Amino acid sequence: MTSFADITTIGVGGHIARFIEPTSRVGVIEAVEDADSKGLPLCVIGGGSNLLVADTPFNGVVVRDARRTITVPDEAAPVENGERIVHVNAEAGCNWDDFVAFTVELGLEGVEGLSGIPGTVGASVVQNIGAYGQEVASVVESVEAWDRQEKRTVDIPAADMGFGYRMSMLKSSMYKAPATPSDEFFPTPRYVVLSVTFALRHSATGTVGYGQLANALGVEVGDRMATTAIRDAVLYVRAAKGMLEDxxxxxxxxxxxxxxxxxxxxxxxxxxxxxxxxxxxxxxxxxxxxxxxxAYDRHSCGSFFMNPILTADAAARLPEDAPRFAATLPDGTPGIKTSAAWLIDHAGFHKGFKIADDARASLSTLHTLALTNRGGASAADVAALAARVQDGVEAAFGVRLVPEPVVVGLDLR
Incomplete structure (x- = not known):
């Protein structure tokens, strides 16, 4: 019997009553519809990199899309001025880094900075993944999805996706408040992604958009480099921080x-x-x-907490040396984003922190933002560590950290 421990990057979670891997578009829709019609708990999973599930059995249906085809509807050869948008369509079950590798190999620019992020194409738009100066929202043309409420397929243009920092209208349909699941759609959004169409640029070079990446390449932020070199540098930097899957x-x-x-x-x-x-x-x-x-530092959900976006008043109460970046609050008003990793470290939770010497879960020894399974950890072990960090940061700075992963069967509000 398959368990969430088998199919998640952090390697914890209970057994699954029914695990389905549809190999067709119709099969995905039918699997979702069947679960919904029977009122069964439904979890549509991608690569399992952004998911923390309780140790108890999941008495419902887990659907993992087995379709992984990538197609290029446009002619990929560059036009005379070298400025050519190329549309690439990928089925939801396609491994995200496989997709990035495909586009770089094809000579396309737009997602090379997102190399090495575990997960799938479908999950990428739910989470609006981002790293090293790029965000998936910037290259999405449209999303084909199954609307579980209206019982029909829809094509959602990027402008209607409600993209924000680690957010989309798909993800927001799962929550009624931060870290508080919706009564109707959880842990699967109202809209189940079937495929995504991306608009990339035909170019063998890309822009280095992040300081840490520029340092690794020995260039300045804003310089252009071969997308292959950018991809290699991103993978190197992520590996050094333990942010690549095992x-x-x-x-x-x-x-x-x-x-x-x-x-x-x-x-x-x-x-x-x-x-x-x-x-x-x-x-x-x-x-x-x-x-x-x-390589236990890789046994994680990646970044476990979102960087808080605060009001100006709340940000003013942070220490002077706390990082501050201009951002937008969920209501659309200006806000200030700070670093969750900085808050965690300055609240006294340093790399490798454990609740006890024999604890099986700890902060990564390479990055304070990752909670890791050091071997034999349970979901309860990880949740206890997360809660300890949340409580400590809140006590120190008055900021309650919100988990980035979808947390099922555990309360980490």
Whole structure:
């Protein structure tokens, strides 16, 4: 029997009563409709990278779209002026990093900065993923989805997607307040993504839009570089922070076929090299072929807490050296975004923090924003750590951190 521990990047969660992998568009719709018509709990899952599920059995239906086709409706050759928008359509079940690799290989610009983010194309627009100066919202043309309320397919233009910081109208349909599930649509949005059409630019170069990335490349923010070089640098930086998924998870039979074999091989090689380098740096003799099992920093949901967006008054109460960036509050008014990682660290929760010496969950040893399963952790262990961090940050700064992952069967408000 498949469990959420088998199909999530953090490796925790209870057994699933019914796990379905439809291989057709109709099959996805029928699986969703069948669960809804019977009033069963429904979880449509992508790569399992943004999900924390309780240890108790999930007595419902989990649907994982097995369709992974990418098509290019437009002619991909550049026009004379070199400024050509190319539309690329990807089915919802396509592995996100496979999609990024495909576009870079095709000579397209627009998502290279989003390399290495685990998950699927369908999940990318629910979450509005972003990193290193890019956000998926900037390249989405439209989203094809199944409307669970109206019982019909819809094509949603990007302008109607309600994109915001780690937010979309799809995701907002699951919540009635921050971290408070909707009574009707949770843990699956009202709109189930079937495919996404992206508008990318035909170019072998891209813009370096983030300081940390510019440093890794030895250039200035705003410079243009080969998209292949940007992708490589992003993967390097993410690996150094433990923000790449564990390539070993694809050895699990429950993950078979969900990612391109060549990309798994590349990830495994890079991960093994990173482990060996880390061991050498620490003065530990490394084996010729180091195993992937010690890479516990990768056993996470990625960034666990969202960067808070505060009112000017709330931001003014933070210490002077707290990061501050212009942002927009959910009601559309100006706000100030600060760093969740900074708050966590300055509240006394440093890299590797554990509730107890023998705790099986801890903050990443590389990045305070990731909560990790150090081996044998339960969802309850992770939730207890998350709550400790939330309480500590709130006590120190008056800010309640909101989880970024979808949290099912646990209360982390």
């Amino acid at each position: 390539a070993g998870r694809y050895e699990n039979p429950a993950m078979a076929g969900t990612k391109r074999a060549d990309q798994i091989a590349i990830a495994r090689s890079a991960q093994a090299q990173h482990i060996a380098t880390s061991a050498d740096t620490n003065g530990t003799e490394s084996a010729p072929n180091p195993p992937l099992e010690p």
